[in-house]
Amino acid sequence: MNVTTAFRNLDSHGQHRGPEVIRHEAAALEKRLARFRPDLVRLEATVSQARGKKRIQADLRLGLPSGVIAARSEGFETEPVLRKAFAALGRRLDRHLARLQRTTEWKRPTRRARIGRLLPSARDRAEADRRALYFDLIEDHLVHVYNTIRRELIYLEASGAVPANRLSVRGLVDATILNGLDRFEKRPSEFSVGDWLTRLAYRTIGAEARAARRALPDDAARLDDAPEAPAREPTEADQEMHEFYQPDDVLLLEDLVADEDGEEAETWMARREAALALHRALADLPALWRRIFLRLHMEDETADRAAVVLDLSAEDVARLAEAARAFLHQRLIEAGHAPDSADAALTDIPTHMAQIPQPLEYRDRIAAAMTGHGDERPHGAPDPAERADH
CATH class of the missing domain: 1.10.10 (Arc Repressor Mutant, subunit A)
Structure with a gap:
């Protein structure tokens, strides 16, 4: 790693301790940069103090083949200021290396397993009874809540009010159920349980939609990233390859036999x-x-x-x-x-307007979180066979 230093207007103590601290911190930093060729890594450290002022400023700039990372710190003593700046640089370097290694992708299954459940186990018997009572109140309204959220999310995405794939029906249903759990004892008396859950669903969708619009777009590009190469027109070889792999149109039986019971096309x-x-x-x-x-x-x-x-x-x-x-x-x-x-x-x-039954997976997750029994029916709930008859 190539290290370049500059010291401006420092006292004798700063002139003496600054290079020592930089050498020590740069050696520790170099161990985390083993994946890069040493001649392609450059560290620039500048420590300056304005004339007649006591405040010291340290600026670090780490140049890598994949980008540039910078950090700054201010204070009144050279050594603490430099160590604070190197600590900030190290944290940003860790995030940069995580993006290069796609850590967020290969660690995602572990995160999904951790957030797979709505709630941790109840702390005591009173909390368990409270959740069971809440589930008894809302169980018959889960399908309506699911369809209300599903329909509203589709319309919001179609109109562009919410970026596509930013929100999920499952996540919005979970958030609505959890919001209801926090306040179901204080629900307004003039509401039925179904109307109260519907109102919570609308409020949850509105809040999450506003948050999704404020979030950074998925296709946002970093300022230090190289611009993408412009698209090129397909060559004749590309066109021939595309036509070669296109499947032929095959005449199917339903194209020959008319459906006498169906309506006209x-x-x-x-x-x-x-x-x-x-x-x-x-x-x-x-x-x-x-x-x-x-x-x-x-x-x-x-x-x-x-x-x-x-x-x-x-x-x-x-x-x-x-x-x-x-x-x-x-x-x-x-x-x-x-x-x-x-x-x-x-x-x-x-x-x-299609009314789609709530996926069994969604309902089982909610039942497991509220009753503590994933595979068993909660107390007082109807049997699936009886529900199917209706």
Whole structure:
């Protein structure tokens, strides 16, 4: 490692101790840089003190083939200032080496195993009974919470309000359940358990969506990274290779035999295009308008009940629902649908909304966290066979 030092306006003690500290710390630093060729590593250390001032400043700059790392420290004595600067440089070097070794990727399975459970074991019997009581209250509403979060997250990602793949349905469901556990004894008396969980789900989604928008984008580039090479046009050899590996079109049996029980392809395509246009329009709605509209027209709730859940007045709910319907109607017409077709699509909204059962894995994790029994049924819960009959 090549070491370059510079000392400006230091007293005799600083001039004497500075080089000794730098040599000692540089030797310790060099052991962590064994993966790099010594002639490609350069350390620059500058220790300076303004004339007539007592404050000392140390600047370190470590040049590596993979980037440059810098650290700075200030104080009133040369040796402590240098050691503090080298400590900061060492921490940044560790993070840099971890990125080069992709530590976050190969250590990820260990982290997943550690966070696989919602909660640690209950501390005492009282906490265990509290969790079991909470699970008894929410168990029948888990599917509704799952579908509410799944639907809202899809719309937020489609509209660009949340970066794709930044949030997960499982993580949002877990956060909603944990938020409810913290405050279920203090839930408002005017709410049913289902409405209370729905309100918590909306608040959780809103908070996590705001945090996701403030987070650093996944494709953000470091300033000291080399720019990517511009894309090149495919050569003739590339095109020939692509065409060679393309599978041939194979005629399948269903292409020859007609399905007499199925609907006509034109009718199916028209219904599908109307559903897609409706979902695109729903994604463009403001979140509050969308929640009001879906609760009134998909879940057949009254304006008074939706107002309680969304913390609005019944008049505001009716007004926003009418505005949302007019917005959706106009969007469907702009998408090429006739006014009658747009009215029919808005009337048949429940047929376009799929209610998906909650994955058993999600429910088992919640049951294990709240009851302490992963494979056993909690006390008082119905048997799976009985649930299947319903």
